[in-house]
Amino acid sequence: MVVSKTTPDSLSDLAQKTQKASQKLAVLSTKQRNEALSAIAAALSTHNEQIVAANQKDCEEAKKEGIPQALQARLKLDQTKLQSAIAGVQDVVKLDDPIGAVQIHRELDTGLILKRLTCPLGVLGVIFEARPDALIQITSLAIKSGNGVILKGGKEALNSCQALIKVIHNALSKTDVPPEAVQLLTTRAEIQELLSLDQYVDLIIPRGSNSFVRYIQENTNIPVLGHADGICHLYVDETADLKQAVTIAVDSKTQYPAACNAVETLLVNRTIAGEFLPLLAPAMAEKGVTLRGDTETRQILPQIEEATETDWSTEYGGLVLAVKVVADLESAIAHIKSYGSKHTEAIVTENNDHAQAFLNQVDAAGVFHNCSTRFSDGFRYGFGAEVGISTQKMPPRGPVGLEGLVTYKYQLTGNGHIAASYSGENPKPFTRKDKIRTQ
Amino acid sequence: MVVSKTTPDSLSDLAQKTQKASQKLAVLSTKQRNEALSAIAAALSTHNEQIVAANQKDCEEAKKEGIPQALQARLKLDQTKLQSAIAGVQDVVKLDDPIGAVQIHRELDTGLILKRLTCPLGVLGVIFEARPDALIQITSLAIKSGNGVILKGGKEALNSCQALIKVIHNALSKTDVPPEAVQLLTTRAEIQELLSLDQYVDLIIPRGSNSFVRYIQENTNIPVLGHADGICHLYVDETADLKQAVTIAVDSKTQYPAACNAVETLLVNRTIAGEFLPLLAPAMAEKGVTLRGDTETRQILPQIEEATETDWSTEYGGLVLAVKVVADLESAIAHIKSYGSKHTEAIVTENNDHAQAFLNQVDAAGVFHNCSTRFSDGFRYGFGAEVGISTQKMPPRGPVGLEGLVTYKYQLTGNGHIAASYSGENPKPFTRKDKIRTQ
Numbered sequence: 001m002v003v004s005k006t007t008p009d010s011l012s013d014l015a016q017k018t019q020k021a022s023q024k025l026a027v028l029s030t031k032q033r034n035e036a037l038s039a040i041a042a043a044l045s046t047h048n049e050q051i052v053a054a055n056q057k058d059c060e061e062a063k064k065e066g067i068p069q070a071l072q073a074r075l076k077l078d079q080t081k082l083q084s085a086i087a088g089v090q091d092v093v094k095l096d097d098p099i100g101a102v103q104i105h106r107e108l109d110t111g112l113i114l115k116r117l118t119c120p121l122g123v124l125g126v127i128f129e130a131r132p133d134a135l136i137q138i139t140s141l142a143i144k145s146g147n148g149v150i151l152k153g154g155k156e157a158l159n160s161c162q163a164l165i166k167v168i169h170n171a172l173s174k175t176d177v178p179p180e181a182v183q184l185l186t187t188r189a190e191i192q193e194l195l196s197l198d199q200y201v202d203l204i205i206p207r208g209s210n211s212f213v214r215y216i217q218e219n220t221n222i223p224v225l226g227h228a229d230g231i232c233h234l235y236v237d238e239t240a241d242l243k244q245a246v247t248i249a250v251d252s253k254t255q256y257p258a259a260c261n262a263v264e265t266l267l268v269n270r271t272i273a274g275e276f277l278p279l280l281a282p283a284m285a286e287k288g289v290t291l292r293g294d295t296e297t298r299q300i301l302p303q304i305e306e307a308t309e310t311d312w313s314t315e316y317g318g319l320v321l322a323v324k325v326v327a328d329l330e331s332a333i334a335h336i337k338s339y340g341s342k343h344t345e346a347i348v349t350e351n352n353d354h355a356q357a358f359l360n361q362v363d364a365a366g367v368f369h370n371c372s373t374r375f376s377d378g379f380r381y382g383f384g385a386e387v388g389i390s391t392q393k394m395p396p397r398g399p400v401g402l403e404g405l406v407t408y409k410y411q412l413t414g415n416g417h418i419a420a421s422y423s424g425e426n427p428k429p430f431t432r433k434d435k436i437r438t439q
Numbered sequence: 440m441v442v443s444k445t446t447p448d449s450l451s452d453l454a455q456k457t458q459k460a461s462q463k464l465a466v467l468s469t470k471q472r473n474e475a476l477s478a479i480a481a482a483l484s485t486h487n488e489q490i491v492a493a494n495q496k497d498c499e500e501a502k503k504e505g506i507p508q509a510l511q512a513r514l515k516l517d518q519t520k521l522q523s524a525i526a527g528v529q530d531v532v533k534l535d536d537p538i539g540a541v542q543i544h545r546e547l548d549t550g551l552i553l554k555r556l557t558c559p560l561g562v563l564g565v566i567f568e569a570r571p572d573a574l575i576q577i578t579s580l581a582i583k584s585g586n587g588v589i590l591k592g593g594k595e596a597l598n599s600c601q602a603l604i605k606v607i608h609n610a611l612s613k614t615d616v617p618p619e620a621v622q623l624l625t626t627r628a629e630i631q632e633l634l635s636l637d638q639y640v641d642l643i644i645p646r647g648s649n650s651f652v653r654y655i656q657e658n659t660n661i662p663v664l665g666h667a668d669g670i671c672h673l674y675v676d677e678t679a680d681l682k683q684a685v686t687i688a689v690d691s692k693t694q695y696p697a698a699c700n701a702v703e704t705l706l707v708n709r710t711i712a713g714e715f716l717p718l719l720a721p722a723m724a725e726k727g728v729t730l731r732g733d734t735e736t737r738q739i740l741p742q743i744e745e746a747t748e749t750d751w752s753t754e755y756g757g758l759v760l761a762v763k764v765v766a767d768l769e770s771a772i773a774h775i776k777s778y779g780s781k782h783t784e785a786i787v788t789e790n791n792d793h794a795q796a797f798l799n800q801v802d803a804a805g806v807f808h809n810c811s812t813r814f815s816d817g818f819r820y821g822f823g824a825e826v827g828i829s830t831q832k833m834p835p836r837g838p839v840g841l842e843g844l845v846t847y848k849y850q851l852t853g854n855g856h857i858a859a860s861y862s863g864e865n866p867k868p869f870t871r872k873d874k875i876r877t878q
Contacts, residue, residue: 027799106821112810114820121832122802202832221657223833244855251857359850360466363561371551371853380861381553381849382545382871393560393641394662395834398849410820410837411798414810416683418690422819432821 011193014183015150015200018123021180022148026120028176030097036177037140041089043171044136044164048082054163055132062130062156075156077132085133092140095384098402099146104410105436109428112414118406120146122202125194127216129208130154135164138205139182141385145405150194150201152185162186195220203405205388210315225404227391229341230260231315232373235332235358237349238271244370245276245348246283249321251372252346254287258317260389261344261366261376265312265322267332270296273325277301280323289319296325312339329354333361340364342391344376365391365398450632453622454589454639457562460619461587465559467615469536475616476579480528482610483575483603487521493602494571501569501595514595516571524572531579534823537841538585543849544875548867551853557845559585561641564633564661568647569593574603577644578621580824584844589633589640591624601625634659642844644827649754664843666830668780669699670754671812674771674797676788677710683809684715684787685722688760690811691785693726697756699828700783700805700815704751704761706771709735712764716740719762728758735764751778768793772800779803781830783815804830804837 025033044051055077062072077085104116124147128134135153142149153161161184169179185194194201198221206216206226213226234252236245252263268276277300284291291297292307304323311322312335326332336345344366347358355369366376376399378386383401390397396404421428464472483490494516501511516524543555563586567573574592581588592600600623608618624633633640637660645655645665652665673691675684691702707715716739723730730736731746743762750761751774765771775784783805786797794808805815815838817825822840829836835843860867 023800023802108814108819108821112814218660223831241855247855247857251859255858255862355852359852361462363462364848366849366851368850369852371851371856372858374858375547375551375851375853375856376849380547380858380869382547382869392662393846395846397846407832407834407836409803410805410815411808412805412810412814413794413808414814416680416686417810417814418686419694419811419813419819420690423694430819430821 011185011190012197012200015123015194015197017180018148018150018183019200021178022120022123022146024178025143025148025181026122026146028146030100032176033143033146034093036143036172036175037089037093039171039175040140040168041086043167044082044086044089047167048079051082051160051163051167052077052079055160057159058157067156071130071156074129074131075160077160081133085136088137089140092144092385095144095402098144098406102436103408105434107433107435108412108430109417110431112412112417115411116408117411118408121405121407123148123150123200124405125150125152125201125204125222127152127191127204127206127208128154130156132157132160132164134207135161137385139168141387141402141405142182143177145402147405148181148183150183150185152191152194155188158186192219195222198222207388225388225390225396225400227260227341227343227389229315229391230262230343231265231313231339231341232261232263232344233265233267233332233336233340233346234263234373235267235326235329235336235347236269236272236276237329237347237351237354238269239351239354240269240272240276240348241350242272242276242279246279248346248348248370248372249280250283250287252374253284253289253321254319255372255374257319259374260315261373263321263346263373264315265324265339267324267326267335268297269332270325270327273297274300277323284321287319289321291321291323293323294325297323329357333358336362336364342393343389344368344373346371346373365389450624450629451636451639454562454633454636456619457587457589457622458639460617461559461562463617464582464587464620465561465585467585469539471615472582472585473532475582475611475614476528476532478610478614479579479607480525482606483521483525483528486606487518490521490599490602490606491516491518494599496598497596506595510569510595513568513570514599516599520572524575527576528579531583531824534583534841537583537845541875542847544873546872546874547851547869548856549870551851551856554850555847556850557847560844560846562587562589562639563844564589564591564640564643566591566630566643566645566647566655567593569595571596571599571603573646574600576824578607580826580841580844581621582616584841586844587620589622589624591630591633594627597625631658634661637661646827664827664829664835664839666699666780666782666828668754668830669701669782670704670752670778670780671700671702671783672704672706672771672775672779672785673702673812674706674765674768674775674784674786675708675711675715676768676786676790676793677708678790678793679708679711679715679787680789681711681715681718685718687785687787687809687811688719689722689726691813692723692728692760693758694811694813696758698813699754700812702760702785702812703754704763704778706763706765706774707736708768708771709764709766712736713739716762723760726758728760730760730762732762733764736762754780768796772797775801775803781832782828783807783812785810785812804828
């Protein structure tokens with residue numbers, strides 16, 4: 001089942017096989033899908049040594065090639081991380097079934113019953129970084145949601161991914177989920193080919209750098225779930241509790257600076273800038289954050305670097321924060337409109353009218369009041385699992401849980417009902433009684 | 440406000456103005472938006488004569504140019520059609536507000552409240568046929584859902600559209616909705632330019648021929664709401680009530696043959712083909728339907744035309760029906776998988792297991808049992824308004840009401856909450872109490 005080299009033709013064949021398998025998977029019961037997940041968890045436990053050994057091979061190679069420490073850390077799949085990934089699969093078993101949920105249940109007329117039910121998308125194409133534990137998580141979310149999945153992990157993790165897929169295929173072969181529903185691609189060249197398979201692939205989920213995600217979005221007709229940027233702002237209003245504002249700013253910047261929901265630009269109301277910035281500077285310095293300020297900020301904090309136009313549109317991904325003094329709430333909102341990436345935007349204020357205006361007027365997946373931008377996250381929102389964070393405007397938007405992997409269909413059941421009865425002269429009326437309507 | 444000629448630059452300016460106006464519109468109350476709709480309805484009534492006169496000019500021109508009768512009929516906006524369009528605007532006033540709906544209301548921790556609220560998309564680009572009443576309907580749905588709209592109607596309706604926009608702009612100028620939120624394009628060249636304005640336009644809704652919709656989908660990075668084909672099937676199973684099957688088949692084909700939800704191919708189970716087809720043929724003949732059959736069908740109905748491979752993938756849009764005899768339910772589902780357009784697929788059967796298998800396994804926006812495919816329609820489903828029918832797999836799928844014109848955002852409100860409290864050693868637990876969860 002492991003594909004070591006594919007020609008364009010065989011990748012199309014493989015995608016077709018995945019689609020066929022996904023159609024079988026789609027009609028399995030919750031129990032059948034959960035049993036498959038439990039089988040995967042058990043098999044990963046049983047074969048833990050060979051998985052960790054395969055990963056050690058990848059890690060040694062990566063060390064030899066001198067890839068950055070941070071990437072090496074992500075690549076590593078030791079016993080602790082593997083056990084935690086296995087626990088993750090067991091957690092997915094416990095999640096509510098995202099498919100077969102009734103969103104609308106409506107009697108259109110006596111005996112003519114409309115239902116809107118959630119169902120799987122079909123086949124997912126997931127391109128992820130060199131992180132073997134991501135393969136385990138993605139596979140379990142795909143099976144839970146009844147979708148086939150074609151996986152492509154970062155090349156540094158090749159041995160680990162192949163070892164994992166072998167174990168997963170063996171486990172699935174003893175369950176009702178066809179092993180062909182989960183496939184692994186192994187060469188970078190296959191990504192381009194995958195993007196053209198809109199006949200077989202229903203959603204592409206790219207994970208990685210902004211430029212990579214944008215490249216994917218611009219090179220496929222398949223819908224893409226992915227955020228291309230995370231330039232988040234925190235606006236400290238004139239009526240902010242200044243101590244609270246410092247705490248929130250420090251958390252938003254430093255709790256995990258590489259995350260897309262970390263803050264990149266701090267906007268400070270002019271009225272309180274003279275009081276606030278001298279409180280902020282030492283707190284940020286203590287955490288090792290470099291501040292870059294506009295002219296007004298540097299009049300108050302002359303020791304800091306100058307922020308240039310580029311800074312307002314930069315996702316630092318590290319311990320740098322741009323700071324700008326603004327005249328008022330409106331100027332803050334205008335700055336966010338120009339430079340924000342529609343990810344997460346926050347205000348600190350004790351003025352409820354200002355808070356409400358900010359929450360209403362700022363166009364972003366997350367709009368926050370008096371709390372850290374770092375809460376913008378599927379797990380923290382309680383979605384149980386996070387497929388990704390989307391900064392697209394159309395739903396699914398923001399942190400996307402399992403619901404982002406399903407669609408719906410309308411089922412209509414009658415007993416000989418025809419449209420002609422409800423039109424022309426003397427049309428029958430529709431009764432339209434709702435039993436369920438949750439959309 | 441009426442733009443008679445625009446250069447590429449000025450179209451971008453116009454879209455930017457529409458976006459600015461849409462941001463004002465987005466934060467208006469339900470009452471303010473409804474008042475604007477009532478003002479439009481009143482103004483259309485007051486200025487009915489000049490609107491009808493402008494339309495007469497279009498109709499005379501169309502007659503002179505010899506455009507087809509059906510198109511002339513759609514172009515016509517007489518007093519009756521105008522009054523019905525005005526009543527339509529008043530109906531939109533009565534619809535539930537699609538924006539500000541709370542989809543999730545969850546306490547993450549004491550004082551940390553998450554809400555998911557529906558909000559407008561921003562600016563819609565709607566390209567529609569030469570039907571002036573469509574302009575009235577689209578404009579009212581856009582305003583109701585808090586969206587700006589850039590309209591481009593078929594060129595034959597130019598005078599009518601310009602007259603309508605003038606009345607609508609005058610009406611809006613006395614309300615809180617900025618008139619710039621509704622814009623009219625007048626040249627075909629502007630469509631191409633519109634498709635490139637992904638900075639200002641959030642959703643393109645093309646209405647028209649399949650090839651036109653597909654052209655739009657392939658030439659823009661803006662999300663597109665549109666169906667590209669409606670090849671619907673009706674499968675008559677071996678246990679079908681044959682009389683009911685004839686009635687449903689006739690309705691599905693003839694109740695409005697030009698509609699995308701009309702049936703194009705009839706699949707007949709071999710076991711009952713000999714009994715069913717001789718019942719079907721005269722019923723279809725009576726309605727003027729031409730049948731085209733495969734070899735087995737023509738053994739039973741030798742008088743009918745031969746169906747070729749092309750027929751299975753043709754949307755006739757008129758009184759022609761392709762007929763094929765199939766071995767069983769599985770063959771019927773396989774045929775639909777190969778040739779269906781994921782619009783609406785129906786089965787007639789008295790066997791509930793067969794019905795359930797069909798509804799589960801067929802991948803289409805609508806899957807129907809013992810009723811006509813013609814029910815696949817937003818008004819019939821009770822959505823109050825229909826923006827379009829989408830055959831894309833991702834939501835919104837199938838008939839799309841006002842909910843297709845909105846997105847959502849996550850609002851999080853705290854009082855100094857930071858992420859660090861919930862991680863590291865001794866992390867605080869989240870409480871996650873749901874007050875509302877409707878997704």
